[in-house]
Structure formats: C-alpha cells, structure tokens
Amino acid sequence: MFEDLRDLYQEVIFDHNRNPRNFHVMENYDRMVEGFNPLCGDRLTLFLKLDGETITDASFQGSGCAISTASVSLMTEIIKGKTQAEAEELFHTFHKITTGKSEELQLEAVGKLAVLAGVREFPARVKCATLAWHTLDAALKNEQQSISTE
Amino acid sequence: MxxxxxxxxxxxxxxxxxxxxxxxxxxxxxASCQKPQVVIDSLVNLYSHDYANVHRGVHTLSVRSTDLFEAAREKVKSFINAKSEKEIIFVRGATDAVNLVAQTYGKANIHAGDEIIITAMEHHSNIVPWQMLCEEKGAILKVAPMNLAGELLMPEFEALLNAKTKLVSIVHMSNALGTINPVEKIIELAHAQNIPVLLDGAQAIPHMVVDVQALDCDFYVFSGHKLYAPTGVGVLYGKQALLEAMPPYQGGGDMIRTVTFEKSTYAGLPHKFEAGTPSIAEVIGLGAAIGYLNSIxxxxxxxxxxxxxxxxxxxxxxxxxxxxxxxxxxxxxxxxxxxxxxxxxxxxxxxxxxxxxxxxxxxxxxxxxxxxxxxxxxxxxxxxxxxxxxxxxxxxxxxxxxxxxx
Structure with missing residues (x-):
C-alpha cells in the first residue's frame, strides 16, 4: 500500500515531521516573518538571528502537514552558517527542484533537501514544500508583513 | 422497494x-457531485440539435432553447414547491444568489445600526457578502453561537433577535460539520418579529426534500453542481412580493422592458434579475438532474x-x-x-x-x-x-x- 507515495513521503520526512528541528520561539531574533498558506491553513513563524551577512541561527513555530513541517525543519538546519546570498541561491535551486522547471535537477546542490524533490509529481503539494522558503525569502528581504502562498 | x-x-x-x-x-x-449520463446527454443534445440564445429570436432554434430553458425553471419550481416560476431566479450559484440578495434586498432595506444574524457554522459565502454590506452601510453582523457538537444554540439565537434585526441568513446544512439546522423553528422565531429568513441550501438540497412553502422561508439559495447538475448555474428562490419590491441586481439585456438614454424600465419577474445571456445549457442540465433525482x-x-x-x-x-x-x-x-x-x-x-x-x-x-x-x-x-x-x-x-x- 502507498507504493506511489514512496518518493514523496521518505523516511527523512517522517522523521522531521515527528521531531522537527529548531522548533522553538527565538529570543532576541533579528527577523521574524509569518508564512501562511490560505488553501490548507498551514501557518509558520520563522525566526532568524543574523551576524552581518551570515545567518547564525534559525528557528520556527507553527503547524502544518508533514511536507511543510519537514521542509521548514530541514531549512532551518541547512541555512545556519550560510550567508544571506547563499541562502537566496539555495532558495532558487530548491524552487527549481520542487517545481521541476530545471532541465537538469541539481539535487546534489541542495544536499539533504533533495528528499523534497518528490513533490514535483504532486502539484497540489508543491506549496507545502515551498512555504518555508518563501517565508525565508521575505525575512531576508526584511519584509515585515505576513506572507502568503496565494 | x-x-x-x-x-x-x-x-x-x-x-x-x-x-x-x-x-x-x-x-x-x-464540494461537487458527479453527473449522471442524462445530464451529460442533455448538454450534448442541446448543442447538437437545439441550441440558440433564449428569449430573443423568432427562429426555431431560439424557440426550442427557450422552451427547454423555461421548462427547467418549471422543474425547479416543482422540485422545491415554490408557488410560481416567477420566484425562481437563475444565477451562477449559491454564492451569486447570496450576493444578489445582499446587493439588492440588503442595500434597499438594511441601514446604519441595523443587524443581520448568521451562525458560527456558515460557509464564507454566507459571511463575506454580509460583511461587505455591513461595512458599506454601517450595519452590524451578529453571529449565533454553536456548541461543541456543532449544534446551533437556540436560546442564544433567539436572544439575538430584536427590533434592529433586518435579516436572518442561515445555513440549512453545514458543509464543514454536516449539521442540519432546525430551520422551521428559526423561521418561526424570526417571523414572529417580522424578520425575513434566507436559507443557504447548497448542502441541504441534494440530500433531502426541500419544500419552500412548508418551510415558509423568504429566500432559499442553492448551486446546481452540488445537485448533480453542471457548474455555472444556481437558483435564488424568493417570495414573489419580496422579489418584486427589490431593485434589480445587474443591468443589461434581458432584464429590461424598455431602454432609452434617459431612462430604462425593468422586466418583470424572474427576468428582472437575469441580465445578459444566462447559462443556457447548464440551466437545462439542472432540469435534467432534477428529472433524474425525481425518478429515484x-x-x-x-x-x-x-x-x-x-x-x-x-x-x-x-x-x-x-x-x-x-x-x-x-x-x-x-x-x-x-x-x-x-x-x-x-x-x-x-x-x-x-x-x-x-x-x-x-x-x-x-x-x-x-x-x-x-x-x-x-x-x-x-x-x-x-x-x-x-x-x-x-x-x-x-x-x-x-x-x-x-
């Protein structure tokens, strides 16, 4: 059963859904942005701590499906220590692998995030995976208001 | 059987x-029901043999389309037991029907300080049109609460009714919870204070016998696509006296009697509320769906x-x-x-x-x-x-x- 879903729901995703990393409110954050997907009600708050150009810490709060929770959990792990420009670059690459627009999938460029590439086959679920990154994008651009996938 | x-x-x-x-x-x-073959066939047959615009030409196809279109209105009338075809207004769907009532009856009768009552279990389509009207008019939207089972709290509902209440607009059956509201009692309580009642019947109509005269509701709205009919068609039922007193909704062709650049006069019911070419095939499909439901x-x-x-x-x-x-x-x-x-x-x-x-x-x-x-x-x-x-x-x-x- 659920053979068709093996690419979408990989064990890493279940793991991050059960035990999300960096799942807490951050004290003394530099950036805080809310992300919202009005279609499904997924809601997350992303906190960033910055040291100049470098993201020194990231955490989140909120509730969402397994895909969106795993995506934001993985994101907070991977962006720590990256410069803002590197994080933006990762966002664009991630966007490409999840929307399938890239001719050659740059899976190695996104490391662990590659487990989310399976959403390409599930158009209704792409936004679950990208909500975290759109929220990060808004945070890096220092847009204060809530962002929405719609 | x-x-x-x-x-x-x-x-x-x-x-x-x-x-x-x-x-x-x-x-x-x-969300939407699937369609029986007779509904699919009604679309194919219309476009293959009988299609033209309605209420316009003297030519044969226009007469055929008009007859099929008006026969569907008669079927809807019988299906919900309305008194007259004049009380059956074809719209795009339940949402369109609620907006029609808000923009015509609402604009004419609801003023600053007046109150509209809805419930805690409404679909957005029976919330937002009233919020928009209240914002424009300075009226107040009151929400009757429910319990954790998803049942309307009737004493609290009754307590909201007062001299400032100008309309009760309530879902007949909740799409999110399945609750069927005690609409007979709601209507009785509201009417005791001369307050009209709109029922959002989008979910109720495919699942039960709806008799608008027995209910004595003032407005009843539903969508065709949840009743095994095509998308793009819905029905506003309104009591004739209310509909006649209401100003028109949209202006355009079909809803007028005469037009000059100085002034236009409006058509009678139901056409007064049906500006422009309607969803002809979809209305005829709705008639076919009702015929099918009646056969079961x-x-x-x-x-x-x-x-x-x-x-x-x-x-x-x-x-x-x-x-x-x-x-x-x-x-x-x-x-x-x-x-x-x-x-x-x-x-x-x-x-x-x-x-x-x-x-x-x-x-x-x-x-x-x-x-x-x-x-x-x-x-x-x-x-x-x-x-x-x-x-x-x-x-x-x-x-x-x-x-x-x-």
Whole structure:
C-alpha cells in the first residue's frame, strides 16, 4: 500500500515531521516573518538571528502537514552558517527542484533537501514544500508583513 | 422497494474511472457531485440539435432553447414547491444568489445600526457578502453561537433577535460539520418579529426534500453542481412580493422592458434579475438532474445517505486517534475528522494514492476551524451513488496511513 507515495513521503520526512528541528520561539531574533498558506491553513513563524551577512541561527513555530513541517525543519538546519546570498541561491535551486522547471535537477546542490524533490509529481503539494522558503525569502528581504502562498 | 444502487452507479460514467490504477471512490460530494449520463446527454443534445440564445429570436432554434430553458425553471419550481416560476431566479450559484440578495434586498432595506444574524457554522459565502454590506452601510453582523457538537444554540439565537434585526441568513446544512439546522423553528422565531429568513441550501438540497412553502422561508439559495447538475448555474428562490419590491441586481439585456438614454424600465419577474445571456445549457442540465433525482425519489436518497452516514460514523469511531468534527444529532452525510498528529493534507494525498477522493482543508469555513482549534479537517461526504463497500475502502485506507505515519 502507498507504493506511489514512496518518493514523496521518505523516511527523512517522517522523521522531521515527528521531531522537527529548531522548533522553538527565538529570543532576541533579528527577523521574524509569518508564512501562511490560505488553501490548507498551514501557518509558520520563522525566526532568524543574523551576524552581518551570515545567518547564525534559525528557528520556527507553527503547524502544518508533514511536507511543510519537514521542509521548514530541514531549512532551518541547512541555512545556519550560510550567508544571506547563499541562502537566496539555495532558495532558487530548491524552487527549481520542487517545481521541476530545471532541465537538469541539481539535487546534489541542495544536499539533504533533495528528499523534497518528490513533490514535483504532486502539484497540489508543491506549496507545502515551498512555504518555508518563501517565508525565508521575505525575512531576508526584511519584509515585515505576513506572507502568503496565494 | 430496495434502493437501486447498482442502476444508479451505472448511470454515472465517471464512477468507472481508475485513479492511480484503483477504482475511484468519490467522497468529495460536498464540494461537487458527479453527473449522471442524462445530464451529460442533455448538454450534448442541446448543442447538437437545439441550441440558440433564449428569449430573443423568432427562429426555431431560439424557440426550442427557450422552451427547454423555461421548462427547467418549471422543474425547479416543482422540485422545491415554490408557488410560481416567477420566484425562481437563475444565477451562477449559491454564492451569486447570496450576493444578489445582499446587493439588492440588503442595500434597499438594511441601514446604519441595523443587524443581520448568521451562525458560527456558515460557509464564507454566507459571511463575506454580509460583511461587505455591513461595512458599506454601517450595519452590524451578529453571529449565533454553536456548541461543541456543532449544534446551533437556540436560546442564544433567539436572544439575538430584536427590533434592529433586518435579516436572518442561515445555513440549512453545514458543509464543514454536516449539521442540519432546525430551520422551521428559526423561521418561526424570526417571523414572529417580522424578520425575513434566507436559507443557504447548497448542502441541504441534494440530500433531502426541500419544500419552500412548508418551510415558509423568504429566500432559499442553492448551486446546481452540488445537485448533480453542471457548474455555472444556481437558483435564488424568493417570495414573489419580496422579489418584486427589490431593485434589480445587474443591468443589461434581458432584464429590461424598455431602454432609452434617459431612462430604462425593468422586466418583470424572474427576468428582472437575469441580465445578459444566462447559462443556457447548464440551466437545462439542472432540469435534467432534477428529472433524474425525481425518478429515484429524494426520500429514498435521504434514507440511503442516512444509512451510509450511520455506518461511516460507527466505523470511524473504532479507529484510535480519529476525532469526528461535527456530532450534531441532526446531521447529513458528511464525516469531517482529524487524525492525531497527521495533517489533513497528508491524509488527502495518501487516500488519493488509493483512489479515494476526499477534501482536506478549511472547507471555506475558517471560523469553524478556529472554533475547533484545528487548521483543517479531512472530510468524506456522501452522495446517492456511494456504498458501504466504499466506506470500508476509506476506513482501511485510514488505518493503513496511520500505520505508515507511525
């Protein structure tokens, strides 16, 4: 059963859904942005701590499906220590692998995030995976208001 | 007589579809119902043999289309037992009908300080049009509360009625919870204070006998696509005296008697509210759908669906971690639920991989989700063609996905 879903729901995703990393409110954050997907009600708050150009810490709060929770959990792990420009670059690459627009999938460029590439086959679920990154994008651009996938 | 389930299933060609190599189990009927062959044929036959614009030409095809179109109005009239065809206004859907009443009856009769009563379980389409009107007019929207079972609190509702109340607009059957509201009592209480009542019947109409004269409601609205008819058509029923006193909705062709650049005079009912070329084929399709429902009988359909709901509820309660959202005593064929630590969107994707179509989300009823403090629910909703065997497939799918999530 659920053979068709093996690419979408990989064990890493279940793991991050059960035990999300960096799942807490951050004290003394530099950036805080809310992300919202009005279609499904997924809601997350992303906190960033910055040291100049470098993201020194990231955490989140909120509730969402397994895909969106795993995506934001993985994101907070991977962006720590990256410069803002590197994080933006990762966002664009991630966007490409999840929307399938890239001719050659740059899976190695996104490391662990590659487990989310399976959403390409599930158009209704792409936004679950990208909500975290759109929220990060808004945070890096220092847009204060809530962002929405719609 | 036994319910002719095999014949009914054979009448809906889409039920033969395979989804991801599995037989389709379609349980998203509260969002939209599938169409029987007679409805599909009515569209094909119209466009193949009888189609032209209505209420216009003297030529044969225009007369044929007009006759079919007006025959559909007569079918709707009989189906809901309205007094006259003049009380049947074709619109785009239930949403359009609520907006029509808000923009005509509402604008003419609701003023600063007046109150409109809705309930805590409304669909966005019976909230937002009134919010827009209240904002424009300085009127106040009052919300009658419900209990955790999803039942309207009648004493609290009654206490909201007062001299400032200008309209009660209430859902007949909730799309998110399945609750069937005690509309007879609601109407009696409102009418005792001369307050008109609009019923949003989008969910109720496919599942029960609706008699607008027996209910004595002032307005009744519903969509065709939830009644096994095409999209793009719905009905506003209104009592004739109310409709006659209301200003027109949109201006244009078909809704006028005479037009000069100085002034236009308006057509009589029902055309006054039907500006522009209507959804001709879809209206005729609605007539075909009603003919089909009459051939089975709404009482028989209601009994079949009540059996499905009772069975589904009984099976669902056996699943650990499954919580039913909406447990009203009076309930239609809707099973809204959550699973412990599994998001409805994941439930929806997993069930889809088994060929099962359910809805996952807020069901256009965000205040209901807020009330139950859930971001979303999964919802299985039943129709005349569903079976207990399909409910077994659903329940087995739910058990398996719980296991997969661990």
């Amino acid at each position: 036994t319910y002719p389930i095999e014949k009914i299933r054979a009448d809906f060609p889409i039920l033969n579809e395979k989804i991801r190599n599995k037989p389709l189990v379609y349980l998203d009927n509260a 009988g709404m009482e028989a359909i209601a009994a079949h669906e009540a059996e499905l709901l009772a069975y589904a509820t009984e099976q669902a309660l056996k699943i650990d971690g499954l919580k039913i959202i909406g447990e009203a005593k009076e309930k239609g064929g809707i099973l809204s639920f959550t699973l412990h630590r599994i998001h409805p969107h994941d439930i929806g994707t997993m069930l889809d991989s088994l060929g099962i179509a359910i809805r996952a989300g807020h069901h256009c009823a965000m205040p209901v989700m807020d009330f139950y403090k859930v971001p979303a629910t999964a919802r299985a909703s039943f129709a005349m063609y569903n079976t207990k065997a399909e409910i077994d497939v659903l329940m087995s799918g739910i058990r398996n996905l719980i296991e997969m999530f661990g």
